[in-house]
Amino acid sequence: MQPVTTIHSRTIVLATRDIDTDQIIPARYLTSTERQGFGKALFHDLRYDKNGDVIADFPLNKPEAAGCEVLVAGNNFGCGSSREHAPWAMLDYGIRAVISTEIADIFRNNALKNGLIPIVVDTDTHAWLLEHPGVEVDIDVRAAKLTITGDREVHFQIDAFARFCLVEGIDQLGFLQKQLEAIQIFEEKRSWKP
């Protein structure tokens, strides 16, 4: 995995609460056996109408959204299914961080394992970001710091281990594989066997 240390971008805003993984990527696009190529299905049914035409006023379709890497979303982003295709689709599209007041557990875990940064901020910061789409933000993963328009600094929580893996570009499987001896001992010493 490539290290993720800093992100500098303008924001796209999707203010709706509870954006679920079925909206992020509808289930009918999950039949691929690859990791790449899901970007074109990202928010598919919000980006395109039933004839397949672009819905012009959807935030991702606006000209100013081009090149934006940071999504600001309503509370409880990523709720619903465990599909890792959701962060895969966001990354494939070009989104590298998502900011909300709450991010669903499984989505957050999946995001961190792929280099998509989930950022939970306080309600005041969130409300301001929702009202100001397109602002410039800087994300410093090592310092767990979000800087808005160059001057407003907000610290966010990020699991220390996940952060270490992100900034070093290490995947977590390597760490688990180093535990194989301990795993074997655990299996042998258990009082019951599954």
Add this chain to the structure above:
Amino acid sequence: MKMRGLTLFEKVWNDHIVAGETPATPAVLYVDLHLIHEVTTPQAFALLHERGLPVRRPDLTLATMDHSTPTTPVFSFKDLAVVGESAARQIAQMEKNCKDFGIELLGFESEARGIVHVIGPELGATQPGKTIVCGDSHTSTHGAFGALAFGIGTTEVGHVLATQCLLQRKPRTLSIEVTGQLAEGVCAKDLILAIIGQIGVDGGTGHVLEFRGPAISSMGMEARMTICNMSIEAGARAGMVAPDDTTFEYLHDRPRSPKGSEWDRAVARWRELVSDPEARFDRSVSIDAQSLEPMVTFGTNPGMVVGVNSPVPADDVADPSFRKALEYMRVEPGKPLSANQVDVVFVGSCTNSRLSDLQQAADVLKGHKVAAGVRMLVVPGSVQVKKAAESIGLDRIFIEAGAEWREPGCSMCLGMNGDIVGNGQLCVSTSNRNFEGRQGIGARTILASPMTAAASAVRGRVADPRTIE
């Protein structure tokens, strides 16, 4: 010094710690049962191939195919053209991966095939005190047996395949005490919808729920599975119920349950899996079962829920997300849901496709016809559920009423296999998610119990099952 009491969750968690968590590193948690299906595994197997890694414990891994499989009869891979080339390829890939890595696959020829969360318990592979994971959020279902069971992503599927372990931070605990007993015509589905309505779709985030109290104790296992299944719809990591005699009776003599003296030892161990009286939960809520009526959703998440006879609420109309949901659903605040014509009724999914669910739907439907203009699809959760239902004539009740009786699978719950609700159509569904587009592009979903779904099929409108004679 007196030891602090432990919750059920803490007992199971502690029993599976290979290496404890530190501020710098998460816990290494051992997995006793890894369930896999065709949709969330191909990329994980690809990673093993890339790195030349074996599956560490194929004996603790169980595979089936359920999400993109057709519910019209399938006898071989040749029949899969119906679901599309890409789904057919994914299913073929699953067979190949299981063969390559030595994993048992309950495939098309298997009498044990079905929805992954139906067959685990049915086989007796789901047991109290186990850690169970699957690349599927409704893995929480298995918590009904006092297992710690939760959904994981595909990267984590790869971790479990390679090491039989996961890296996890310890979740918090939330006790949900259900007092009183459910009234006639009101069931587990109504209760869990009411709970989600009360705590919200993010009310359980970061927590493992434990469902307790008299209404839970007197429930059968299938009802408990319905409750735990939808824990994820409250955002929870998992849901659990302490195992008791009901649990042991269900598991006794299942194909993969312990046998003979092993059974006795297992039950003795399982009896310890209750929250100690002095155990502390991080949070607690309670809900009264007695006063509940059948519940239905009116919006686009499972927390937007009302009693079947209540009007669509108007209290949140100032909130744009609320208004957006109502616009999508084409329902109006202050008006009853029964004002809307129903197009489709779906009885099925890992929430409500077990024998008791089908029995409840059939009891309402018996002697009635599905209303003109309504399509009703009944999809049993497994081959075994289908056979059991047919042996007591439930299939005939459904078919005579005008419903379609299908082969097992996830089907119209998520519309991956071609079973979809048409654009703009209204579906009363016993599944678990009423998200926009979940059952098909533009599909409008009302979540309900099997009884309410059947009553709505008869009336052609959302209906209270207690009003059907």
